[in-house]
Amino acid sequence: MREVKGLDGPWKTLGETLKKLREEKGMSLRELSLAINVDYKKLERMERGDFKNLDVPVYVKGYLRRYADVLGIDSTELIEMYEKGFEVTNVETGMIEEEKEERKKKADLSLIFVIAVLLVNLILLYVGLKEFSSLIREPLGIIENLSGDVIKVNGTDLKPGERMALSEGTYRIEGNKGEVFVRTKGKLWKVRLKDFEVKISWER
Template sequence: MSEASVEGIGEQLRAAREHHHITLRGASRRLKIREAYLKALEDEDFAVLPQGAYVLGFLRNYALLLHLNYRELRDQYRKQFGGKIAEETEIAPEASTRKRIGFILTPARVIAFTIIVGSALFLWYLFSQYQSLTRPPILELSSPLEGEVFNARSIRITGRTDHNATLRINGEEVHLSTEGIFEREFVALKNGPESLEIVSENRISGKQTIIHRNFNVALPSSDAILPNGGNTTGTTAPVDTGITISIRTLDSVWFRVSVDDGANEDFLMEDGQTRTFHAKSKIYVRSGKAYAAYVSVNSKPEELMGTTSVVERTWTLSDL
């Protein structure tokens, strides 16, 4: 490129820069163009500038910064040198005067962000529901307390678990309320230590929560239950004339009794009551709370009606 100067270009650039109170160093930082190149433009020393379109690129960016008419400066430069000048191209990043723009919140970005957040929340909800459905149930036992001593035969078992769990106390399933609250009566059959195993099982995953509870029973001597029924006896009948069954209860117990295949008799016996039935050949007994009832057949020692809530038993003369 010729070293001849373009009259007036450098003076216009310098005058505009000084008018705006901008130093060469300040302009260099803002334009990201070397200070030496800007000084060469003002001195019209084009020989030190890169060849070709870079000159026009530097000139355009400098003119825009100083609010000068770039087209006039470009035309003036072309008239001075003549010939075809390469059209300006994008200058390297160091020469860019575009102001960097930060993050812009657009409708598309808002929608994308909403979808991402919504999906994350939905996945978290599914995960929490899965955890809730498959985890071991919560199980709390309010009574009896560990090591508690009872002076009565009837002991109330109370607590709470998940309402959709299966609850068993000593192997027997117990009904739950809609809130998961359970209540069950335990009848002590003897003095001394007793134990409970309460198992709450998740119906879906089968995972269990188990509580073992130990307590003690200290019944007054008048209430103690002896193997043969103690101080409570039923009416007996001669054993050689058929079957005689005496029933004694430790709590309110419902019964259904049929003698010699006759009509069923349904009745409720309260704590401490005794009833006796006599048949020629057969007696059928169905009992709720069988664990709270004792039976004696033909004056033999008493035995529990059963160990679960509902029990059916039949005695025939041929079996005795």
């Protein structure tokens, strides 16, 4: 027969005692079941020491009294062993609950840490995207062709009235016959030179 986990204390001893007393009387479980009017399966569990959720405690004590009456022994000791089993079970249950609570606390802390890391990463991502988008929206400089002719900016044609965004670097303007506006953050230059260079860089 299988051994019930967690019943190494009073309940197991009680079960072994019941079985020993019955066998000494030469009775089978079937015979005992009929004699005391208790289901055979319940008696089988009792002799294994498996009293957990067997029945309402007051009923189980009644089974033990009937058991004792048929076997001709005092039921007091049997009932005491049964009640002691509750004390052991409650201690084990308390330890299990404490262990569950400890695991829950650790899981909660892990979750808080993960959420904190995610929040930090989201903030960094937001700041990075904001900086990147600001660079896209606001070029370092703009050159605008206000002359009546096509000019070249680093070899690229810029038609009259057109603008070109400038990023960091050096730009050579050629073929200017009128005016060219060069605008950077907070500053504006009007250039009338035919050929000139513009150097754009970040403020250090």
